Amino acid sequence: MRTSYCGTLRAADAGREVSVCGWVARRREHGEHLAFLDVRDHTGVVQCVVARADAARPEHVVKVSGTVRLRPEGTANPSLSTGEVELADCKLEVLNAAEPPPFVLDGHAEVDEAVRLKYRYVDLRSARMQRNLRLRASVNSALRRAMERLGFVEIETPLLWTPTPEGAREFVVPSRLQHGSFYALPQSPQIAKQLSMVGGVDRYYQIARCLRDEDLRADRQFEFTQLDLEASFVGETDVRAFVTEAVKEAAEAVTGQRPPEFDQMTWAEAIARYGSDKPDLRFGMEITDVSGVLRASELKALRAASVKAIVHPGGASTGRARLDSLVERAKALGAAGLVWMRVVPGDGPGALEVDSPVGKYLSHGERSGVLAACGAAAGDLVLLVAGEHRRSCEVLGQLRLDLARPAVGTGGLRFAWIVDFPLFDGVDELGRPQAAHHPFTMPNPEDLELLETDPLAVRALSYDLVLNGWELGSGSIRIHRADVQRRVFSALGMGDDEVEARFGFLLGAFRYGAPPHGGFAFGIDRLVALLAGEENIREVIAFPKTQSGADPMTGAPGPLGARQLAELGIKIVG
């Protein structure tokens, strides 16, 4: 039907007889005998010269046959890939007429997302969506290449799995053959892939759809896609090397450049320096501990266990209203308060003074000590939070992002491995430790004895991959011995009966020869969004859902008919 794609024609093609197919992007009419028609396909647009264009309205589907020729002197369009040529002596065939589209696809108007989603099939024609979908495909392709090169074998795991009421809320599917029983759609193929290790697969991977019935966000959809992998007879560094290789291959496929070595720091270091377990390393403003300087301060509030500071370079010009809102923000984040200091020149060369509500309560030595400790200079803004170590760090970590985070798509790609996560993160209302990662995570062997005595201090053999402040994914070495697994379940407050009911088949498998193994999973939607410079994963998903979980195009979710409900043994009560 066609000989060429629209966006590929160049000066070197001059003289060729070609046919292109696509959509009418735009037309420019000059009276009876001359009109220009821009025909668009996924590769771009090409200008076709026709006598009359009445029959070809925007978004009509057309086939144009003609001769490629150089445009007349002075009429080339350098902003177009095909700007040096045009199609002349055209035969125009309308393959399908179209109603005027609900919005224009010229990339200039910012169209409301709800409208775009309702007419997603039109929206997908835009250069932006075409680019994002193809970028995503090349990421998938690169990931597969890397995994195959590393000896991983692609295995499909069930979508209809058994309910495991741990972690994220599950989507469930009623069983027609066993009324009252349900399948669960997998939050991740975690257990299946571990069983594949017991099954001697050695190296498993899958580009897996995961489903979680939790509230949606800019970086979270009900269903999302992970590169999921697991390997036997490996340690932490092996797993990280596999993932690093795959991610680098994907980034290179998109950017043309192999990314530099990934940073690596411990979880404790990430919290202390950036106030986050997913630090954005594209900029500085690291947190400084100034507790020592203020230990004997007249200000009781600053004699806390831990006083932290960040410096906002050039922030001394920040107005009172803005500072007040920062104080409110800090309180909303859980800080007792926020002390700000505008750094101004003092008397004498190089001397500094502070303009701060608490300035007069601090000695000269304390004021200069704080400035020296965090390296502040005249014109900067210093923010102090006092309280418990982790909370103070996290509050300042959030303010750091609020004040200075670079826009998505700028500042390059700063990958970082965060290692040595704690095994448990806090306790629930009954005082039981909560698994930070998942309950199959191997405790650090050095900390095994703390499982029963000080569980919150136990480090895990687990690690996260972070890119520009987004958590891409996480992984761990798994427990492969039933006795250790039982101790962890016990620390989690799960009794033998409960464990048996939920994970009996997994513990059973571990009795039949489970190799040491570990793995990882990371979100492809997030990786692709960051590589595409999008701040929302919906922009890299062909048919995403809104924040309330609806699809404006299909109307999903929708009701079931009485007959279908009866077949499933389901009665709607609310």
Added chain:
RNA sequence: GGACCUGUGGUGCAGCUCGGAGUGCACGCCGGCCUGUCAAGCCGGAGGUCGCGGGUUCAAAUCCCGUCAGGUCCGCCA
């Protein structure tokens, strides 16, 4: 479960604080003119449940209450 922002011809906005006739801008659409444009240009035209419901008022896009939808965030996401 909660906080905040948004909702006005097909699209994007302004109008809302201080109530006074659906007022305005840009794009698109329809028709006319136009032989080198390229986000073409010029002229004309059509197109409205101001998200929805209620209240206040002589009078509501505008003020108040409720509700729905979209978005950002908190909770949630082992």
